[in-house]
Amino acid sequence: MADTHSTVAEHAEHSPHLRHHFDDMAQQFDSATLGMWVFLLTEIMFFGGMFGAYTVYRAMYPGAFASTSQFMNPFYGALNTAVLIVSSLTMALAVRAARLGEQKALQLFLVFTMIFGTAFLVIKGFEYHEHWVDMKVPIIGGHWDYSEFPQFARQAQIMFCFYFFMTGFHALHMVVGLGLMTTIFIMARRGTFSSSYFTPVEVSGLYWHFVDIVWIFLFPLLYLIGRTKKLI
């Protein structure tokens, strides 16, 4: 191990992807994974704050929150959950293919992941459209009509606000994820990855799975509340 200066011969020995401040590829990989997890922790806190605020308001206005479930489409929600879980599977298989150095399989699974990710956003778009048609978008100026449950007309706006912010930020993360996948796909096409270097695939996969986890919580909390309630 060279302590200060590496020679030309040493350069030839190690992978061109090994940065000089790491001992070897394994250490570099572990560091990158750890770094990605640190980033994901900040993301956990970001979404955690929204989940916390949601819980406070739901505890304050349970009736109003339950009433909004009449205007959510749990079928779309469940379908999107399934779509996202499939995309996580194809992502995991892409990382596996990268590790094994199977370039064709890697590219194929990345394409599948992008297709399912896009399908998720399209379905989400249909849902947003339904809310718009239903007049359930409490923006300033008001695209809002809650005459079905006039007693909750104000408080239900809070829930829809949470709905649009939480699913909106989640969708934004999906868009970023699709950008990452496109980048990784181009890198894969150029032959950047091998069984000894696949770190970008791995850390992008961690991000993709994290976004999946956020949705796993959003689905029951936004779509499945108050489905059994006979509303007052």
Next chain:
Amino acid sequence: MHSIPSVRTYVTIWVILTVMTFVTYYVAQVELGAWNIVVALLIAFFKMMLVILFFMNVKADSPLTKLFAGAGFFWLILLLGQFFVDYLTRSWMPEGKMW
């Protein structure tokens, strides 16, 4: 680095996750009172653990990464815990009533 999980493992996890999605969907239609939310969150937590341990492969990560992943959730529990200790114990709040 890590041992590479088999395709079979990934597909099994995917099947369990999909089945749990259907379970959470149908359980929500059954009146369980306050338990509805508990069951929904337990299922979500279970699904999350499967994704973290297998899809994200934290199971095979270095102890340091495991510590960091765990610390994140510990901190989240602190955040939410302190939050609820305050807000969910304010007996003067409207709680389900209108103004």
